[in-house]
Amino acid sequence: MRVLVLGGGGREHALAWGLARSDSVDEVFVGPGNPGTSSVATNIALDAVNPEAVLQVAREKAIDLVVIGPEAPLVAGVADVLRSEGIATFGPNADGARLEGSKAWMKEVLASAGVPTAMHATFGAGEEDQALRYLETMEGFYVVKTDGLAAGKGVVVTESIDEARDAVRSYLSGDAFGDAGRTLVIEEGLTGPELSLLVLCDGSLQGVALAPAQDFKRIGAGDTGPNTGGMGAYSPVPFVDDQIIESVMSGSVALTLAELKRRDIEYRGVLYAGIMMTPQGPKMLEYNVRFGDPECEVVVPRIASDLGVHLYEAATSRMTTKVEFTTDSAVTVVVAAEGYPASPRTGDRIEGLAEANAVEGVTVFHAGTRSSDNAEGIFTSGGRVLAVTGCGASIKEARSRAYQAVGYLDWPGITFRPDIAANAVAEEV
Ligand code: AMP
Numbered sequence: 001m002r003v004l005v006l007g008g009g010g011r012e013h014a015l016a017w018g019l020a021r022s023d024s025v026d027e028v029f030v031g032p033g034n035p036g037t038s039s040v041a042t043n044i045a046l047d048a049v050n051p052e053a054v055l056q057v058a059r060e061k062a063i064d065l066v067v068i069g070p071e072a073p074l075v076a077g078v079a080d081v082l083r084s085e086g087i088a089t090f091g092p093n094a095d096g097a098r099l100e101g102s103k104a105w106m107k108e109v110l111a112s113a114g115v116p117t118a119m120h121a122t123f124g125a126g127e128e129d130q131a132l133r134y135l136e137t138m139e140g141f142y143v144v145k146t147d148g149l150a151a152g153k154g155v156v157v158t159e160s161i162d163e164a165r166d167a168v169r170s171y172l173s174g175d176a177f178g179d180a181g182r183t184l185v186i187e188e189g190l191t192g193p194e195l196s197l198l199v200l201c202d203g204s205l206q207g208v209a210l211a212p213a214q215d216f217k218r219i220g221a222g223d224t225g226p227n228t229g230g231m232g233a234y235s236p237v238p239f240v241d242d243q244i245i246e247s248v249m250s251g252s253v254a255l256t257l258a259e260l261k262r263r264d265i266e267y268r269g270v271l272y273a274g275i276m277m278t279p280q281g282p283k284m285l286e287y288n289v290r291f292g293d294p295e296c297e298v299v300v301p302r303i304a305s306d307l308g309v310h311l312y313e314a315a316t317s318r319m320t321t322k323v324e325f326t327t328d329s330a331v332t333v334v335v336a337a338e339g340y341p342a343s344p345r346t347g348d349r350i351e352g353l354a355e356a357n358a359v360e361g362v363t364v365f366h367a368g369t370r371s372s373d374n375a376e377g378i379f380t381s382g383g384r385v386l387a388v389t390g391c392g393a394s395i396k397e398a399r400s401r402a403y404q405a406v407g408y409l410d411w412p413g414i415t416f417r418p419d420i421a422a423n424a425v426a427e428e429v
């Protein structure tokens with residue numbers, strides 16, 4: 001099978017790496033990819049959100065399966081175009097991608113489906129006064145979210161009503177996130193540990209849960225500072241047993257897939273359930289329509305069966321092969337540029353890549369990197385630069401390998417959280 005992966009971040013490097021190891025896969029292309037993906041696949045210069053450009057490459061390269069990594073091409077309807085041309089595609093059509101493209105719509109689907117979630121209200125143009133008044137009714141802390149896509153940065157969680165008010169004003173005016181923020185969702189603040197459950201879906205009413213993961217959203221140690229796309233992740237999660245996964249799958253996930261079907265939406269791809277384990281039970285914080293990044297960088301290395309087979313079966317509506325996982329644990333530490341998430345510094349030469357990659361059990365996935373025509377080496381080109389994944393017999397071993405590798409890396413202003421999976425090591429039996 002010839003596979004094309006769309007995207008160019010750490011998630012796509014992990015997917016291309018997993019596909020390249022699959023017996024079912026003969027050749028992997030990544031468009032546009034990055035210097036990391038070029039070590040396991042062939043990169044193709046490509047605008048992944050342009051359906052016609054993607055279609056042309058898929059035809060030229062005789063692609064059997066397109067795997068769409070990021071949300072933007074999904075929301076833009078790239079899957080719709082590929083499917084209508086008869087190309088097997090992993091990733092939902094634009095109708096299903098709306099789950100991530102509009103938080104207001106996602107909340108409406110959850111309500112219709114009867115999925116437990118945070119209490120909320122939606123506000124749009126001309127409703128600033130109502131939104132500010134709604135804030136006054138909240139207790140504890142405040143959560144304000146852009147309706148549209150904001151690369152994981154459109155969520156403010158704060159105890160300060162002034163900060164929440166500022167978010168409301170800057171979102172609705174369009175100053176902060178343009179059109180993505182002109183509609184916003186205000187919701188009740190929930191507490192509890194978070195869980196990312198990635199579910200493979202083939203358009204039927206039943207999905208298949210991949211190994212659970214936990215993500216670290218805040219930039220700073222001890223969960224402080226602004227939200228990011230994710231600063232690290234680990235899998236498995238000690239406090240999540242099979243029974244919890246089963247109850248989420250037969251409850252919230254099944255209800256959601258049934259509600260989508262009722263709306264004539266056939267969902268094929270990953271349904272990423274972002275769950276908070278509250279004292280009242282699991283509640284759905286959000287759905288995403290793609291693999292989590294960096295969750296993908298710990299879940300894919302733990303898949304023992306053939307990733308290419310699973311993605312192809314999901315894309316072609318006949319998931320039958322059982323997904324098998326290794327008993328290994330995986331921990332990934334995101335190494336970021338100075339100034340991330342607000343304004344990352346880029347263009348610095350990355351030192352120590354080879355040494356980091358040589359650590360036993362470690363794979364360094366590239367996220368924001370580029371090569372240069374004029375100079376040797378690999379340079380930083382984005383906020384999240386690398387995702388350093390360590391695998392091992394325990395979370396403790398996986399974690400220590402990942403941090404050993406991180407220790408070899410260097411560039412001016414290099415930033416990472418020192419506490420990824422630290423609590424999980426303490427909880428591990
Ligand atoms: P989202 O993009 O909706 O997943 O939000 C990003 C992050 O913000 C989540 O992973 C949580 O850490 C936090 N968050 C979102 N919604 C809430 C909420 N209702 N209560 C507390 N924290 C939240």
Ligand code: GLY
Pocket residue numbers: 152215229230288291292293294295
């Ligand atoms: N790691 C969070 C996300 O992919 O949205």
